[in-house]
Amino acid sequence: MKIICIGGGPAGLYFSLLMKKQNPAHDITVIERNRPFDTFGWGVVFSDQTLGNLVNADEKTARTILQSFNHWDDIDVHFKGRTITSGGHGFCGIGRKRLLNILQERCLELGVKLVFETEVSDDQKAAAEYDADLVIACDGLNSRVRTRYETTYQPDIDTRKCRFVWLGTKKLFPAFTFAFEQTEHGWFQAHAYQYDGDTATFIVEAPEDVWLKAGIDEMSQEEGIAFCEKLFAKYLDGNPLLSNAPHLRGSAIWIKFPRIVCKEWVHWNEIQGKRVPVVLMGDAAHTAHFSIGSGTKLALEDAIELARCFNKHGDAGMEQVMAAYQEVRAIEVLKIQSSARNSTEWFENVARYADLPPQQFAYSLLTRSQRISHENLRVRDKGYVQAYEDWIAERAGVRRAQTQLPVPPMFTPFKVRGVTLKNRVVVSPMAQYSADDGVAGDYHLVHLGGRAMGGAGLVFAEMTCVSADARITPGCPGLWNTTQRDGWKRIVDFAHSNSDAKMAIQLGHAGAKGSTRVAWEGIDQPLEEGNWPLISASPQQYLDGVSAWSRAMTRADMDRVREDFVRSACWAAEAGFDWLELHCAHGYLLSSFISPLTNQRTDEWGGSLENRLRYPLEVFRAVRGVWPQHLPMSVRISAHDWVEGGITADDAVQIARAFKVAGADMIDCSSGQVSKKEKPVYGRMFQTPFADRVRNEAGVATIAVGAISEADHVNSIIAAGRADLCAIARPHLANPAWTLMEAAKIGYLDLAWPKQYYAAKVQLERNLEREKQLAAANTGLTPQQIAAKLLEG
Structure with missing residues (x-):
């Protein structure tokens, strides 16, 4: 093939050498606008x-690169006069x-x-000039090729919120x-690492509003650098900060990071009678943002994958190669x-975490991307994690004996008002649709009783209706x-x-x-008979053309429903419940306000968020007024529609603040189910960022929920201060x-099991060990290393 690479950065150079190595007959040209030693x-x-x-792609090149690397394992986090160090991270720097x-x-x-x-x-x-069969467009961030064919590539460019400058x-x-x-003016942060024998990169970053308040936009390049030298003087030991962009004037060296993702990666041109992919x-x-150091990594791995696809699919034709490359990459x-x-987003919102203790601030930083978890950190630096677990446990009032294992964060107690939960695991409320005339019976006794014996600190009954x-x-x-009260009391007892x-x-x-069939007969489908009238904040049909229409609540309706909640709360206390949650999420009645x-109301209960919260807060205050003062009360919200x-999420913080002022002890942060037009972005722990924001911005304890399915998830969330409890549903x-x-x-063996189940505990632990x-014997790796690889995968 005849190949041209537009751009002589790492991607184009590495792809060229891999393809030439694969087949020396390829005619490959790299065209670069700069001089050989410009960078x-x-x-x-x-x-x-x-x-x-x-190493796997080209050992000779890798060996030369390795000889030029500066390698380190530790990360130092300097915050509020403390330095927190963790090891085992395995990074290399090169100019x-x-x-x-x-x-x-x-x-x-x-x-x-x-x-x-x-x-x-x-x-x-x-x-055309090079008679190319293939054009590689690796012309950088401001790609002229991507812009020319943007209708094909469909780039999505998201310019982020911080200003940053690359210095040395x-x-x-x-x-x-x-x-x-x-x-x-606010927080500034530096990312610094040594990359050769005498030089280090020193990136300074701040949210743009902080940067503007500091007046850096009006400074010369020299003045801006002097500002940074003074601010970070204690880390520089008298060494100046250096710029390698003297041609840029004023604050032009400070840029904002553009997150770029393209829907398509290949454009086809007709060149001299040939279909040529670009x-x-x-x-x-x-x-990918520099804070995880992946830009060059991604470029090199693009090159590796495209070369691999030619090796694997080349005989099937260019279109097959291109399709395989895009699919994998x-x-x-x-x-x-x-x-x-x-x-x-973590670095854009350092102020959100600034009230965390230095130990937790550093842990939050280390786990910010969610690619590094609690157990992954343990593999990297067991001593660091053990010391941190002891710190978390001591803050929760637990001091372990030397003969005891460190207490994982998920198994530390949590006290709210007069109630102490033995651990941070919550059985989430899950609709079972198995009551008879509203009465929780034998099914609920077995269902909830079994989960109470299963080790969780708090067990929620499903949403219980007030009328x-x-x-x-x-x-x-x-x-x-x-x-119904007596049925619940039997279960609670x-x-x-x-x-x-x-x-x-x-x-x-x-x-x-409301007035729908049970889930297995058709979720959200209206009853065929026996329907009841529906009310909500405004007239609404949940499923367009399918659901019954609700009518807007009158003031009399509001009074009646409020008193229904009050009555139910009183009976819940008589039934012996330890905790009450008000459901203000998922499009149900209070959520609809x-x-x-x-x-869509135009009266005092509609319009602004303050007005829309008025009735839910009225109900909350009424319930809180009769719910025993020594018992906690939480509120479930939809933190994003x-x-x-x-x-x-911005609204969620305001909603949480309002309920906190009204007396809520915790906010249970779910999302969605308000409209069938929703387009959630799913993924593991996908709703935890809402709990994180509410906890650390509104200053109220939170429950995280949604795709939390492993102990490692729970430990990471609790340890980082992203939530105080984790609600686990489907697992x-x-x-x-x-x-x-x-x-x-x-491997946490100190958790108490029901005495009837103790024999199973011993057998399970033995089998798992x-x-x-x-597994370790078969791979040559330690169990911890195996766990780390599984987590990274």
């Missing part, structure tokens, strides 16, 4: 995993110029043609260093970009008469007698989503003893 930026960072990929020179030399050795100081203004003309220094840092300094690679195709890049987005016309379905439980779990009730009203999608014009349906099982899986040892 921008300072050093680049690779993980040990990336180095392994390079960008040195990396490019190595790749250039290897290209020349293999016979790749390098053309410098040549600007490609027309890719089609260049393709002769101060050598022994670890990858994060330094945070507070000014009168393939995006590197920053032209995608970007698009998935992997989106994973990295998802982690990078999490990391980016007959408040039900979702005829199978929903209620609490509008004493028979059993749980209290046979476990140390606390029992919670969630009170709600279905609103416009909060969301602008469902509240996932529909344009609906509730957002508890599959396994009532989920908490006991997860404790055994992570045998499986770990067998």
Whole structure:
């Protein structure tokens, strides 16, 4: 083939040498606008995993790169006068110029043609001139090729909120260093790492509003650098900060990061009678924020994958190669970009976490991307994690004896008012549609009793309806008469007698989503007979053309429903529940007032968020007034409607603040189910960021819920201060003893089991240990290393 690469960065050079190595007959030319030794930026960072990929692709190049690397394992986090160090992270730094020179030399050795100081203004003309069969467009962040064919590539460019500047220094840092300094304008942070024998990269970053308040936009380049030198002087030991962009004037060296993702990666041109693909690679195709150091990694791995696809699918034709390349890389890049987005948002919101103790602030930073979890950190640095677990436990009032195992964060107690939960695991309220005339019977006794004995600290009954016309379905439980109260008391008494779990009730009203069939007969489908009238904030039809219409509540309706909630709360206390939650989420009655999608009122209960909250807060205060003061009360909210014009995470913080002022002890942060037009973005722990924001911005304890399915998830969330409790739903349906099982899986043996089940505890722990040892023997890895690889995968 005849191949031209537009752009002589890492992607184009590495792809060229790999293809030339694969088949020396390929005629490959790299066209670069700069001179051979020109470069921008300072050093680049690779993980040990990336180095392994390079070794497998071209060992000779990798060996040369490795000889030029500065390697370190530690991360230092400097915050509020403390330095927190964790090890085992396995990073390497290399100067960008040195990396490019190595790749250039290897290209020349293999016979790749390098053309410098040549600007490609027309890719089609260049393709014709070189009679190219393939054009690689790796012309960087501001790709001219991507712009020319944007209708094909469909780039989505999201310019982020921080300003940052790439600088260098002769101060050598022994670890990858994060330094945070507070000014009168807000927080600035530095990312610093050594990449050769005498130089380190030093990136300074701040939210744009902070940057503007500091006046850097009006400073000269020299003044801006002097500002940074003064701010971070204690880390520089008298060394100046250096710029390698003297040609830029004023504050032009400070930029905002654009997150780029393209829907398509390949454009086809008709050139001299041939269909020639123009393939995006590197920053032209995608970007990942520097805070996870993945830009160059992604570029090199693009090159590796495209070369692999030619080797595997080349005989099937160019179209097959291109399809395979995009299919594989698009998935992997989106994973990295998802982690990078999490990391980016963390650094954009340092002020959100500034009230965390330094130990927890550092842990939050280390786990910010969600690619590094609690157990993954343990593999990297067992001593760090053990010390941190002890710190978390001591803050919860637990001091372990030397003979005891460290207490994982999920198994620390949590006290709210007069109630102490034995651990941070919650059995989430899950509709079972199995009540008879609203009465919770034998099914609920077995269902909830089994989960109370399964190890969780708090067990929620499903949404319990405050009146007959408040039900979702005829199978929903209620609490509008004493028979129902007595049915619940039987269940609560059993749980209290046979476990140390606390029992919670969630009170709600279905609103416009009521009078439907049980789930297995058609979710949200209206009853064929026996329907009851529906009420909500405004007239609404939940399923367009299918659901019955609700009518807008009158003031009399509001009074009646409020008193229904009050009556049910009183009976819940008589039934012995330890905890009460008010359901203000998922499009049900109280939620219908909060969301602008469902509240179209023009009176005092509609319009602004303050007005839309008025009735839910009225109900909350009334319930809180009769609910025993020593018992906690939480509120479940939909923290995001996932529909344009609906509730957002910003609104959720305001909603949480309002309920906190009214007396709420916790906010249970769910999302969605308000509108069928929703488009949620799913993924593991996908709703936890809402709990994180509410907890750390509104200053109220939270419950995280949604796709939390492993002990490692719970430990990571609790340890990072992203939530105070974790509600687990479907895993508890599959396994009532989920908490006991997860404790055994992570090797925590000090968790008490029901005495009747103790023999099973011993056998389970023995079997799990045998499986770990067998796996380690088969792979040559330690159980911890196996766990780390599984987590990373």
